[in-house]
Amino acid sequence: METVKVKDLPPRTVERLSKYRRLLSKYSIDEKNFIYSHDLARLLNLTPVQVRRDLMLIGVSGNHRRGYNVKELIDHISKIIDTENGHNLAIVGMGNLGRAVTAFIRKNETKMNIVAGFDIDSEKTGKEIAGVNCYHVQKIQDKIKELEIDIAILTTSPDATTEIIQLLIQNGIKGILNFTSVHLDIPKNIYLKNYDIITSLEEIGFFIK
Amino acid sequence: METVKVKDLPPRTVERLSKYRRLLSKYSIDEKNFIYSHDLARLLNLTPVQVRRDLMLIGVSGNHRRGYNVKELIDHISKIIDTENGHNLAIVGMGNLGRAVTAFIRKNETKMNIVAGFDIDSEKTGKEIAGVNCYHVQKIQDKIKELEIDIAILTTSPDATTEIIQLLIQNGIKGILNFTSVHLDIPKNIYLKNYDIITSLEEIGFFIK
DNA sequence: TAGATTGTTAATCGATTAACAATC
């Protein structure tokens, strides 16, 4: 048997685990207690083997007749991808995009708690915006410590980005979801995910012509 | 020599081409006419080989002494990833996120023209929102034809998504950038890019613990 | 038992990188 430490799961598998859980959470409302790998695959446009391999990697086993126990599956995935108290996030840049993303995340039931927003605009700082306390970027150091923030969502304007990213690095941020189309040069111990809208549109544009 | 039809470029290469061009457009303002692969690589955290291979694939050649001609590079990339008249896009769902993404794209100088917004809310339809004419989703068919829209950016609420996606498919949309965390089951001739914020945050959360 | 499923390894595919020849 191929033994994979849970910590070493491939990124793609982790993404799919998140999607399995979200799907199954709705699915189980319909009182269905078991699901086959081919059903899960069909619902997410994957292959059944891919599903079974992912579940094998996290050590879940199914029943040869009935498939996988839905509740057990949800619980097992949660045990792997959640942490006890969840994660505390900051939205850095409370412009249109920052507020929209804040609202989007708050609408979803997750272990991701947005505990602070940061901006340089004094119109915004000191207020509650989109349900989140907004602080001046000068407070980044204090608030990251105080509120135990480990993930930042970057929705700053291009010119503000480079400076602010230094603050985040210096204060030990561990993960970043980058919505700016600015390239971030950060140490590799910070887990970075880029949502580069312009590049993605150009990619789509290329492949549809 | 490995001959690759430009149409067959790997997706990752196309993404990088977009990033090269954006970087070089700023770079060339500084009156630098040539750039080495290792400089381009350093500025985007890539390897020099990766850069040279990408440029080889699109048939650009550099100078053994001076590197690559910046202007020539920009022009060549543009010839490959742009189309003559650019692409006409629609924002489907003019809520917070839709408006923010609209503003974001409009701020950037690209060949991506947002020519319509769609929503079901009669408060929004018939008006100009974020600089874009907003129509009722019932008009999707007419407007896709009339305005020659080939890419849709999906920023709808989860419950509206499944219905609207059918309309987009039926009316021949070619590419979709999906900001909803809803899984889309679409024909494979439509180029789909998912920005699943919830899943990405859970992925980040997993790898930083 | 036959049939449908799960579980697992080996092969394949796509992308990156190592190695190095060619050139200025």
Place this chain on the structure above:
DNA sequence: TAGATTGTTAATCGATTAACAATC
């Protein structure tokens, strides 16, 4: 020429998929 670069192939790495044994 020596040194720094580009150009290109082959090896490697990561992820998916084909093949099939095991099980109910």
